[in-house]
Amino acid sequence: MNKMTLNLGPQHPSTHGVLRLILELEGEKVISCEPDIGYLHRGMEKIAESRSYIQYLPMVDRVDYLCGFFYSYAFCNAVEHLNHIEVPQYANYIRVMMMELNRIASHLLWLGTYLLDLGAISPMFYTFRERESILDYFEKITGQRMMYNYFVFGGVRHNILYFDDVLNIVNNILFKINEYENLITDNPIFLSRTKGVGVISKTKALDWGLTGPNLRASGILNDYRMNMEIYDDIEFDIVLSNEGDCYSRYIVRIYEMRESVFIIKQCIDWLKSNKVIPDPVKFSHNEYQKGEIYSFVEAPRGLTLCYLNSVGETTPYRLKWRTGSFYSTQILRDILKGVSLADIMAIYGSLDVVLPEVDR
């Protein structure tokens, strides 16, 4: 049979951004796949070298527009550690609460678009409805729906939080997740599209540097929230699945949303019981310490590292991002070999790749 080279993307309805997959096809079977990235490169790392820290802060949310809080946190955390700024515990809990809400919003968007990739149109509208309630809350608190600029060095911008709103939102989401599961989880067509499709073995997942839910779906217990100081007093379970196929990546994310709700409730309990609200930490933006530091955070798409090298100027000397989606994109050339064309979208969608985050 003749081979055919198919350029999937960069303009394609379900690459969710501008990814180009150069596919060698034999009939509908993929012989080789070459992911081509870089269509959304914005030079986020280079820009940091010519912006002062406080000027760069609003930009970090744009590394990944679906979960800006995590990138804000990673950058703030790096700067705080380098300059020995003590963040009040109260602000830490607010940060955790906001990040977990953001994780739910991000996973909800993934769920909707993944089902859209599989050809089901309704779940997208249902998940966007719940995501909307979270974004409305973010808008109420931070003034922005996606680019929050809410975390600042030494804490958060302000601490006027409407806890009842959050509780209503998360309780509703907990209820709606059950509804999604009724619609999706046991659907035979969904099972046939995802079970045993795109299996990533433990060794393969580690070799390609997968992190986050994709890694946990392959049965490896690795959640960087375990190592983060701000999660020290918070109880939560780590969701694991052993199969490593698309279905386990789906189920891991579904249960992670429930865990996030659990974490948010703990945060609210702590924040409500703690009546002493500290003043925001103040420090001079003219005196930055020398040194280099890696800060990390467990983002919805895996481990996010922020490398910061400072020579004591008001701008970073070098800044580097490590994001989860970059590694999820690279593994495509391995796991797409031998699958059929229809499964490409099922596999690619299940990895939850966000292209701006890949290219920065």
Added chain:
Amino acid sequence: MNFLLCKFIELLKNFNIPDSIGILLFLPLPFFVIISFLIITVIFLVLFERKLLGYFTQRKGPNRVGVWGILQTTADAIKLLCKENIELLSADKFLFTLSPLVAFSAIIILWCIIPYNSEFNMINSSVGILIYLIVSSFPMLFHFLAGYSSNNKYSIIGSYRALALTASYSVPVIFIILSIVCITRTMNLNKIVLFQTSYWLIFSNFLGFIIFYISSIAKLNRCPFDLSEAESELVCGYHTEYSGMRFAMFFLGEYAELFVMCMLISILFFGGYLPPFGIYLSNILSGNCSLCRYLIYFEQTFWLIFKTLIIIFSIIWVRATLPRLTQKKVLELFWKYLTPLSIVNLIIIILMRI
């Protein structure tokens, strides 16, 4: 049809027009009636689907053009008419233009076979259902040619998928239609409807209905069997390269086929134009006046469309709920389950009828 023809000639006699000219004048009339009915139905069917999908997904659907968005699809159709027809230099121009035309006109023929009421049946053939089977395979063939001629990789993949699908759903459809012919002992659609005066065929051929329903969703190329135009994989499948009026032909043709296929389902299994309770409402309402006879025809058409819309509603509901199957699974479903089941169904019915 003869009754309508007599009435028409009587009407023309009042103007001193001879019978032979009357017959000639009458010949194209039913066709024009069907064409205008088709276009109006299709335009509102698109709106119906968009509205329904809107409410299924917690939206309002189109609600800006006209009252409740009632003119939305009309505006869309006009927009498509005015758009430029883009074609690739490397495309096969003859086939590229021919395919949407033939695909659409084949569907018009399907509309002419359907008995809309006991009088209005343009092609009242003794093998009506056979004609339906043959003509209904035309659109898929020309979908294939459209994809082939547009010289686009997505289109070609979509075309191959369409061909593979055609081979698999046709077999159960033919077996189910055979089983219905076994029960009714006629291939004339009008007689099949009249056979169901006492009970609908769905009660004697329930398994057949289920298989036919699934196969017809595949035939209509709709979710969950919309492999050949899978948006998330193949962009638009066979009509990726089409634009303007040629695209409109495919688009409207798809909905015209949906409507006529659902009319066929209601004729084969739900008693077609017969009223659901065995009594004509117009008989009760108007007593025995002379107009009553005409009212019945309208009521019959109403019942046919009513049943059709319910089936269409269920098909749209399926579309709003299910993800898309892969080709492997579709072939498995049809060849491993539905085809053997339809053969078993046919054998059981033959044994019962002996």
